[in-house]
Structure formats: C-alpha cells, structure tokens
Amino acid sequence: MPSIRLVNVTKKFGGITAIKKLSLTINDCEYVCVLGPSGSGKTTLLRLIAGIIKPDEGEIYINNKLVNDVPPQERNVAYVPQYYALFPHLTVIDNVAFGPLSRGLRREEAYKVGMHMLEMTRLAWRAESLPYELSGGMQQRLALARGLACGAKILLLDEPLGALDARLRVELRFRLREIAKENGLTVIHVTHDQEEAIVVADRLIVLRGGEIQQEGPPSQVYNEPKNIFVAHFVGGANFFEGFIAETDPHGSWVQLRNGFILRVNETRWKVGEKIVIMIREEKTEIIKGIKRREDINLLPGTIKEASFLGDFVIYGILLDNGDNVNSKMPTLLGIGKFKIGERVYVRLRTEYLRAYPYPPQGLYQELKVM
Ligand SMILES: Nc1ncnc2c1ncn2[C@@H]1O[C@H](COP(=O)(O)OP(=O)(O)OP(=O)(O)O)[C@@H](O)[C@H]1O
Ligand SMILES: [Mg+2]
The missing domain is CATH 3.40.50.300 (P-loop containing nucleotide triphosphate hydrolases)
Known part of the structure; x- marks a missing residue:
C-alpha cells in the first residue's frame, strides 16, 4: 500500500x-x-x-x-x-x-x-x-x-x-x-x-x-x-569530452582531445556524435612502467597531486592530452605509492566507462549547476 x-x-x-x-x-x-x-x-x-x-x-x-x-x-x-x-x-x-x-x-x-x-x-x-x-x-x-x-x-x-x-x-x-x-x-x-x-x-x-x-x-x-x-552529484566522477570516431557491433572508439582514443562498450552512438565519458574515481587504476602495445584505454600522464582523506587517498593525474583524472584508492594500498611528477599510465577499463550525450549548454555549465 x-x-x-x-x-x-x-x-x-x-x-x-x-x-x-x-x-x-x-x-x-x-x-x-x-x-x-x-x-x-x-x-x-x-x-x-x-x-x-x-x-x-x-x-x-x-x-x-x-x-x-x-x-x-x-x-x-x-x-x-x-x-x-x-x-x-x-x-x-x-x-x-x-x-x-x-x-x-x-x-x-x-x-x-x-x-x-x-x-x-x-x-x-x-x-x-x-x-x-x-x-x-x-x-x-x-x-x-x-x-x-x-x-x-x-x-x-x-x-x-x-x-x-x-x-x-x-x-x-x-x-x-x-x-x-x-x-x-x-x-x-x-x-x-x-x-x-x-x-x-x-x-x-x-x-x-x-x-x-x-x-x-x-x-x-x-x-x-x-x-x-547525477554522476557528479552522487559520488566522485571523472569526465572526458570526445567524439565518436568509429563504431562496430561491440562498441565504439572515442576520440578525446589531442588525439587520445578510448574504447567504450556502448553501441548506441553514431560516428561524429559528441559525447561525455564518465568513470568513478575509485574505478581508475594507475600503472607504473611501460605500455604494452596491445593495451587499450591506457593513457599516459603525470602525477600532479596526492590528497590524503584518512581511509582513502586521491591522486590527481594530468594526462598528456590535457585531461585530468582523479584516482581514488584505499590508503593502505595507495599511500606513498606514487610521487608528484612521476610518469604513469592510467587504465580506464571499458566495463567501467559510461557515455552520455554532450549537454547542450556544455559540460562545464552542467557540472557547475550546484
Ligand atoms: N516561501 C518562499 N518564498 C519564495 N521562494 C521560496 C520560498 N520557499 C522556497 N522558495 C524557493 O524555492 C526554491 C526551492 O527552495 P527549497 O527551500 O525547497 O530548497 P532546498 O532544496 O530545501 O535547499 P537547501 O538545501 O538550501 O535547504 C528556491 O529557489 C527557494 O528560493
Ligand atoms: Mg531545505
């Protein structure tokens, strides 16, 4: 009732x-x-x-x-x-x-x-x-x-x-x-x-x-x-602007700014569409070392800051294309693991990426509303 x-x-x-x-x-x-x-x-x-x-x-x-x-x-x-x-x-x-x-x-x-x-x-x-x-x-x-x-x-x-x-x-x-x-x-x-x-x-x-x-x-x-x-208001999220570069029956290739490419599992988009990709802060992964050739969604960048939240740490990474990523991990695993200025790769697994239509008034305006 x-x-x-x-x-x-x-x-x-x-x-x-x-x-x-x-x-x-x-x-x-x-x-x-x-x-x-x-x-x-x-x-x-x-x-x-x-x-x-x-x-x-x-x-x-x-x-x-x-x-x-x-x-x-x-x-x-x-x-x-x-x-x-x-x-x-x-x-x-x-x-x-x-x-x-x-x-x-x-x-x-x-x-x-x-x-x-x-x-x-x-x-x-x-x-x-x-x-x-x-x-x-x-x-x-x-x-x-x-x-x-x-x-x-x-x-x-x-x-x-x-x-x-x-x-x-x-x-x-x-x-x-x-x-x-x-x-x-x-x-x-x-x-x-x-x-x-x-x-x-x-x-x-x-x-x-x-x-x-x-x-x-x-x-x-x-x-x-x-x-x-909703993604922005409920929980920590990273956003990337991009265009659909190519689609196939299993997903799409998205061109981020300055030539970076991401793979998403979604098939509902048309080539040329402008979209926003979202990933939760704790679903990103920072990787040291060299990129293997077959790896997709592995983006190079530099550690810019580390914030200590008590039980969690958040690393801020500036990707080489100019996009920013926040990566959140339990303190036990993350504290002191990366140094400011260190070169790393950020892995954004396709299963954790969600895509949204680009908001008519722009992404910045959409996130600013609060
Ligand atoms: N009695 C009132 N007279 C004029 N405007 C009002 C009145 N009550 C609410 N509003 C307006 O209605 C809108 C919603 O207000 P409301 O108080 O419901 O917001 P809220 O979500 O509770 O915000 P907060 O988190 O700040 O408490 C606001 O723009 C507010 O200025
Ligand atoms: Mg109120």
Missing part, C-alpha cells in the same frame, strides 16, 4: 518554480532519502506533504486519501523542519512529551516515551534544560526526538543530522533507520550529504530544479547514473 503519492505536483513562489510536475510514490514502511543541491526543492517537497503549503497544481495522497485540503494536524505526519521550531518556554522533556500528551497518552506514559527518545538522541541528561541553553546540535537532536515521539507513522525529516559532529551523525543515522524499521515508519529524509543518503536509504531520489533526475536503490543510482548531473 503506498503511503504517500504525488501526482503532477507543481509549486511556484512568484517567478520561481520550486517543484515542477513532480510525480512520486512512496510505499508503506519505505525509507527514502531525497538528495539534491541547495535550492533544488527538497524542503518545499516536505512542506507540501506536511501540508504547510499547498500545491498550485496536482494531487497529494496520503494512505490513498486526497489531502490537498487537509490541514497539517490532520495528516498524521511528523515534520521535523530544517530550522527546528522548539517550544522555547518548555523544558527539553516537556518539548518531547508534548506530542504523546496531545495524542491522549497518560502523563506517565507520555514522559516514558519522551525519555526513551531523549536517550536515543543522547539528550536524556539535559531533560530539564530549556532549548536556549542547548547547543545547535543538541537543539537539532531535540527536534528529532520530538518528531519521533509524536507517534505519527510518516516521518518527514529535513536535514535531521546537519548540525551534528561527524561522529554523532554517523551513529544517529543508523539509529534513525533502526527506529523506522522497528516501528514500521515511512520516512522521507532530506539531506545533501550523499554518503548519508547512500548508507541509510532503501531508495534514493535525486532532485534538481524541482524535478526528479533519478530514483532507485542507492547502489543503482551510484553505479548507473542516468545523466551527468
């Missing part, structure tokens, strides 16, 4: 179309993450579902009931806004117990639920504080605890972990998912942290300019991005 369904929903603010003819179905008990750059319409989408704003066009259904004209308090949805609206005059525990009390729980029971949620968000020790006495991250956790405690089956979370330190963020995202699964909640979790989205979601929705670019299981969106924008 679908929990939430949007059909052709449009929302405009003056001249800005924040959500464009968006259709979306979210199933009961599904954990969905909405990912997108700033201004892509993520908050607007949640506010439409919560009922705080109304669509200009289209329908919104919750549990198969049309809710366009149903006020927020009757939608049985908990909305935890990006900028938390706490009750300033109530203590932490009173803030959290407010929801359970207003849905008719006995006082003792309501405070028990409240304390449980405060323990979950590691705030129980501040139960008697007032919101203004808390740090920003604590206020965010309080808002989350309050949303969880209110008992709604649908949870709309807008950047619920955005203000937390990295350690707590990672800990709480797993707890959030656990709570959702234990209690049969349907969750829409908005974030612009792609790692958070990939780890926590059953399904990922990538939004841009109020439109869905791609939706699917995180591994599918990551491994088979439908367009350059």
